[in-house]
Amino acid sequence: MKPLPFHHALKVKEDVCFGCTRCMMICPTGAIRINRGKAHVNPDRCVDCGNCMEACPVNAIVIEQDDFQKIYRYKYRVAVVPSVMIGQFKEEITEEQIYSILMELGFTHVYEAEFGSDILHEISGRYTTYADRSPVISSFCPAIVRLIQVRFPSLVQHLNLIKPPLDITAAYATRQLIENGARAEEIGMFYVTPCAAKIAAIKSPQGESKSGFDGVINMDFLFNLVHKTIVKQKQKGNSPIPPHRNLSGEAVVWSLTMGEAPHMPGRSLAVDGIHNVIEFLEKLENEEIHGIDFLELRACDEGCAGGILGSGNRFLTAERLRHRAESMEGIASHLKQEIQAQGEYLRHNLKLERIEARSIVKLDDNLQTAMEKMEQIQDLLKKLPHVDCGTCGSPSCEALAQDIVQGKADLSRCIFYQRRQELLDSRNAKINLERMIKVWGREKLEGS
């Protein structure tokens, strides 16, 4: 059975994209091609890491989001906010102020997403991991989970099958509300996201049949909204503040690089930046890594502080979080009691189901066909210049060769090959121009 397609939060605005190839060249899974002068994303390959969005010089790549008004469909409107959200603001703006503004904007409850790591610790007495193979790879970063599914299918059994903190928080918050008389359909759980990958993970979860969230709000959008409200609040005084739920210091910095690794049993290490992670996973796949028990792998530099929807500088954000963590003393005893009261329920809702491999690297399911295709690729590679210029609309000569054997492109797209053809017969120049128009659009070729 073919797995359901991945949901993607990243979209290309075709009216803005001018086919500059920057996104295509940086994409860690080779998901982007240029056609008719625009970038096109292959949904099977994209892991929503956001590298393309960061590389785009004209903001042609955007992240979809739910309409903010959607929160009003629910009687209980819960904002689950990542701790990096606080780090977006100047230190003069307190957490209380930010949370009171979220209440004023229409939310009835505010939880910090990383509270989930405190919950996990409280009900298990430690930060539990659960995987078939060692070293265990953190399932915290959804871009990394998908990267492993598509590019390192042999490593899916290393993934920690414990839900990430935001999902544990959602389960806890929902349960709390229900215990206090709310009906499930009255509760709207909204995650404020620092990245595209978390949206994609909520819209098509891997390892669970249904996400605990009803919608997603982009952090940069909310950041602007909060800023606007700060100005208004100064004029009319403060709004109510949601009940104080103290995180532990560990939880506050959980989403940063080295936030998770030091607390895991055994020896651990942390790698951030998706290209660094790929380099490391190659080594793990080669069985070159020994003696390590836990791997914290994050797609963004500085972890979630480097999320694509962050408005502040990632290093300042990380510093503010670390500073805040220093003053935290651990969760309050009444919270411990609340968590323990739900311990049984939460323990049954912690685990993810098996995460499936969805290899994008295989040429064909049939070995014989794959071998034939591979032979064709090897022949094509002898004809290609290995300049990786991207002018054919594929990110590298190797990618073009693969596209050709998969019937998605033609060797005549290569400008080096075209020159050779033109040398043999000058009439090929006109044909080749038409070919390039197909890749780049008439405007670019005619220089208008």
Added chain:
Amino acid sequence: MHFEFEIEAGDFSNAGNASSQIKKILKQLNLPNSVVKKAVVALFESEVNVIGHSFGGTVAIDIENEHLHILVSDTGPGIEDVDLAMSEGYSTATKEIQEMGFGAGMGLPNIKKNTDYLDIRSQAGDHTEIEMLIHFNQETVQAPDLPSAEGGQS
């Protein structure tokens, strides 16, 4: 499909070059993970052997319909006692090489573990040739080692 890699003696920083490239190809062929892992380990250990112990050599890989054929050949100085070299923990590696994290005496034993056929042809003072096979269908390979199904069910 034939692939060939030149390997320079002493060039430890390039160890893994051949195995990574072949891994990429085997993954594209959608071979079982067990085959890919065996091939990667056998190739990596072979590369390290040539780098650490020989005057340099080549690794030639042929991907056939049902198996992977690997031929590692170097220009010397040969293995004095092949049986001894096959025993775990035995190494002729120099102290310098061991300090670099290689030469634990696991190279050849690891190659043996990760291949379905292994033939070492060497003489002291001469070149060494190591030939190996890894079958794509690992189930038929492992079958003789497993207890028969009939016997297990009584």
